[in-house]
Amino acid sequence: MSVWILNGLVWNEEAGTLVKQHVRTEGGNIAEIVDGSQQPDTAGSEVIDAAGKLVSAGFIDMHVHLRDPGFEYKEDIATGTRSAAAGGFTTIACMPNTRPVTDTAETVKYILDKAANEGIVRVLPYAAITKNELGRELTDFAALKEAGAIGFTDDGVGVQNAQMMKNAMALAKSLDMPVIAHCEDDSLVEGAWASEGNFAKKHGLKGIPNESEAIHVGRDALLAEATGVHYHVCHVSTEQSVRLIRLAKSIGVSITAEVCPHHLVLSDEDIPGLDDANWKMNPPLRTPRDVQAVIEGLEDGTIDIVVTDHAPHSAEEKARGPQLAPFGIVGFETAFPLLYTKFVRTGQWTLGFLLKRMTSDPARVFNLPTGRLEVGAPADLTIVDLENEREVRPETFASKSNNTPFGGWKLYGWPTATVVNGKLVWTKA
Numbered sequence: 001m002s003v004w005i006l007n008g009l010v011w012n013e014e015a016g017t018l019v020k021q022h023v024r025t026e027g028g029n030i031a032e033i034v035d036g037s038q039q040p041d042t043a044g045s046e047v048i049d050a051a052g053k054l055v056s057a058g059f060i061d062m063h064v065h066l067r068d069p070g071f072e073y074k075e076d077i078a079t080g081t082r083s084a085a086a087g088g089f090t091t092i093a094c095m096p097n098t099r100p101v102t103d104t105a106e107t108v109k110y111i112l113d114k115a116a117n118e119g120i121v122r123v124l125p126y127a128a129i130t131k132n133e134l135g136r137e138l139t140d141f142a143a144l145k146e147a148g149a150i151g152f153t154d155d156g157v158g159v160q161n162a163q164m165m166k167n168a169m170a171l172a173k174s175l176d177m178p179v180i181a182h183c184e185d186d187s188l189v190e191g192a193w194a195s196e197g198n199f200a201k202k203h204g205l206k207g208i209p210n211e212s213e214a215i216h217v218g219r220d221a222l223l224a225e226a227t228g229v230h231y232h233v234c235h236v237s238t239e240q241s242v243r244l245i246r247l248a249k250s251i252g253v254s255i256t257a258e259v260c261p262h263h264l265v266l267s268d269e270d271i272p273g274l275d276d277a278n279w280k281m282n283p284p285l286r287t288p289r290d291v292q293a294v295i296e297g298l299e300d301g302t303i304d305i306v307v308t309d310h311a312p313h314s315a316e317e318k319a320r321g322p323q324l325a326p327f328g329i330v331g332f333e334t335a336f337p338l339l340y341t342k343f344v345r346t347g348q349w350t351l352g353f354l355l356k357r358m359t360s361d362p363a364r365v366f367n368l369p370t371g372r373l374e375v376g377a378p379a380d381l382t383i384v385d386l387e388n389e390r391e392v393r394p395e396t397f398a399s400k401s402n403n404t405p406f407g408g409w410k411l412y413g414w415p416t417a418t419v420v421n422g423k424l425v426w427t428k429a
């Protein structure tokens, strides 16, 4: 099956601008990219009209929670992949804090099978570092790799014991697999939900200090240096973490890092008050100074990629209020519009920079074949309307959950169609 995507705007890095081009896919790959002034013969092909819209390599999200198996009331693989597609994502990597925890080959296979049958984007499963993510006993890394896991992480919690982490890294290294870490020292957090900043001060709350994250980043950078493993830091949110990653990179440690849109556009001082748990996520929103530091970290390459940390929770759970509700916000359907509106339309970043951090950079960091709009590459494509402003309406999300602090925000950069492996999997209704 051949598909022509006509008259779209493709980012041209040399020219530093969008250029009108036609893209043809064939058998799941990109077959041709031709200048927009030509009139391609589309006879016998499916045609997608992308006139005036951005055509990009599909976005890649290396940190998401699909909640399947076990928490299907929050999300499942069918709805989670639809939410991803609606956000322009064509590849997503799902975290193992499911029920059961993804700590056996059987559960990895369950995810891959269900994704193949009911998913509409590519799903790459991570497996847990420790059994049940309890930090006590390593999982069977070789069997999990064999089953299709792409890396090891206990996301949701930090690995508290340094020897456990070192053993995990040594074993992962021997299998040529990465270790992905949620960095959080439990002894420094206890019971707090907001960061140690002006919001916590104003409301008399105990705060989560920046060191609770950065202590693990520093510890793990040393362990990564010692073991030589590819070590990837989850959802970087503090100035101190950025500083440590920058130092580790400068001395050649195999370390990479990610940041979420919410940590780039919100600080603790934006939290409106104590009743809305949609402002509660882990790591918490940090101070404006930290926001500046993670932006600079992403800009200078200290932080490699953008991820959503899509973390759906039910309305009932979030209605318990910030002290009792679980941490996390959904992210797929607002990620690109938020960053495009806040950083590209304002002129701080080029469109090419944002696209790179959401496509070819994650592909580079995790050795994926996708993420590039080139002849011969897999035909994973995202088509985006850059011109029309629209309000974020959480009740319309394809996700089962709508726990977001961005409801009502007016944004540009809304995906209109998503192609995976040459197949149109989603179009905006």
Ligand SMILES: NC(=O)N[C@@H](CC(=O)O)C(=O)O
Binding pocket: 065, 097, 155, 156, 157, 182, 280, 281, 282, 283, 309, 311, 312, 326, 327, 328, 329
């Ligand atoms: N980020 C969150 O606030 N929550 C995540 C866990 C995690 O990513 O650590 C979740 O699973 O809900």
Ligand SMILES: [Zn+2]
Binding pocket: 155, 156, 157, 182, 234, 235, 282, 283
């Ligand atoms: Zn986490």
Ligand SMILES: [Zn+2]
Binding pocket: 063, 064, 065, 095, 155, 156, 309, 311
């Ligand atoms: Zn997460």
